[in-house]
Amino acid sequence: MSSSTPFCQAAEHKCRPHGRQGLRGVVTSVSMHDPPRLQAAAAPAGVALSAGRLLHLIRSESGVTRAQLLARTGMSRTTLTERLEQLTAARLIRESRSTDPTGGRPAKIIEFDAADKVVLTIDLGHTHARVAAVSIAGVPLAATEIAVKGRSPSELVLAALIKAAEEVLQRCPGWEVVGIGFGVPAPVVQEGQTHWDSSPMRGWSERLISDTLQGRWPVPLVLENDARALAIGEDSLMSSAESGVDILLAVKFGWGIGAGVVMDGHPLRGSTGAAGDIGHTRVTRDGPRCRCGRRGCLAAYASGRAILRQLRHRRVTSLSDVVTLLDRKDPEVTATVRRAGEAIGHVLGGLLACINPSVVVLGGLLGHHPLVVRSVRAEVKSSTLPRMIERTSIQPSRLGEDAGTIGMARLVVRSLYSPEAVDSRLKLLTE
Ligand SMILES: [Zn+2]
Incomplete structure (x- = not known):
């Protein structure tokens, strides 16, 4: 039903030359700003803001x-002018002249310089x-997408990724790369202590x-777990479009099964x-053996x-084939996937009792x-008891295959333009 995927080759380049207009219609409500908790801390009374905090504002x-x-x-006024000059010199802000609709003197508008x-x-x-490639x-x-195999040498995979990235960037002439976000199917902590050996990415570092x-x-x-990046991408829609969403749980269900939790805009690691x-x-204590070596894991049943x-036995060899057969209402494939969904729902039931999220997003292929x-x-x-989920919406991903991409970009933007990161970059520039 399907050909096998070549080893680390750009087998199926689904090139999507969106151009600068790109998917703008789909993602216009994405918020790339830091969550409110950080913004509230931007202006301590009576203290001149650093350039980084001023940019944050x-x-x-x-x-x-x-x-x-x-x-x-x-x-x-003197300190503000000094800070603004620093930020302008570093191409972090720009000023444009606006017209006063009341006919008064035009004022210069200061805004973040996200251009190119x-x-x-x-x-x-x-x-x-x-x-x-994602704009700021x-x-x-x-x-673009490339096929990879988990057991390929990491150097080969990275070489293929760089080649694919160069092709993508060629379609964005004049745009400057300011950061890289890398989502991986492995547990990630912020300070670089990823547990590669317990993940499908053995041998990476x-x-x-x-x-x-x-x-x-x-x-x-910026390195991040792929399901967590998906959750952050979906949260960027929720936090701007649906007020009151404070906890979001997203599940990535594709080749594997992972989840990400975002609380008040912050990922839970x-x-x-x-x-x-x-x-x-x-x-269950018995059941099929999982790739982690134990028996009875959710992934061994439902991934x-x-x-x-x-x-x-049906010669179904790819998840795209599974989706095609689901859409054709194939009875055996439907029953198999339904059982998998039920197993995932069973595990989520326990999780929902713990964190009582407002939204559960189901993503992945x-x-x-x-x-x-x-x-x-x-x-x-x-x-679950009805009161545990009475305000919980369980819904499909709205960003689809872009969810992880947008989530990674959001994390990179947050990291690049945090007050501390901006202040330390400006300090380096003046030394
Ligand atoms: Zn396992």
Whole structure:
């Protein structure tokens, strides 16, 4: 039914030359700003803001005047001018003249300078990697996919990713790469202590990734778990479109099963970076053996890999084939995927009782299929008390294949333009 995927080759280039207009219509409500908790800390009373904190304030507005900044910060005119000059010299802000509609004197509008800056994102999955260029505003400009195999040497995979990234960036002439986001199917903590050996990416290391990618593009690099990046991407829609959403749980259901939790806009990583790693939740003491070596893990029953194993006699060899057969209402494939959705719903039931999220997003190649959404909803409903889920919406991903891409870009933008990062970059420039 399907040909096998070549080893680390750009087998299926689904090039999407969006151009600068790109997917703008799909993602216009994405918020790339830091969550409110950080913004509230931007202006301590009576203290002149650093240039980084001033930029933070400017980024949270769609455009402000000097008079407005003076009034909001309480800074002296001299200090404000000095800070603005620093930020302008570093191409972080720009001024444009606006016309006063009342006929008064035109005032200069100060705004974040996002022009022609692009984040390179790599969303590495078990069988495919999606490489994209995303504007600072969170709009994917160009993207491609390459086939990868988890057991390929990491150097070969990285070389293929760089080649794909160069092709993507060629479609964005004139745009400057300012950061790289790399999503991986492994537990990630912020300070570079990824548990590679317990993930499908055995043999990888942060050092290898950073040396290779930053050797080609010497810009800041952010590493994150792929399901968590998906959750952050989906949260960027929720936080701007649906007020009151404070906890979002997203599940990535494709070749593997992982989840990400975002609370008040901040990803939950856990003590070892493994928060959301639900694939290895044991649903029974016996049962099929999981790739982690134990028996009875959720992933051993319900992951895309397990589904393909169960459908081997049908010569179904890819998740795209599974989706095609689901859409044709094939009885055996439907029953297999429904059981998987129910198993995921069962595990989510326990999780929902703990964190009581407002929204559960189902993403990944299989996760957003209507059958999976229905199965998960039904199982969650039957395995939890009504009051636990009465305000929880279980819904398919709205960003689809762009969710991880946009989530990674959002993380990179946050990291690049945090007050501390900006202040330290400006300090380096003046030394
Ligand atoms: Zn396992």
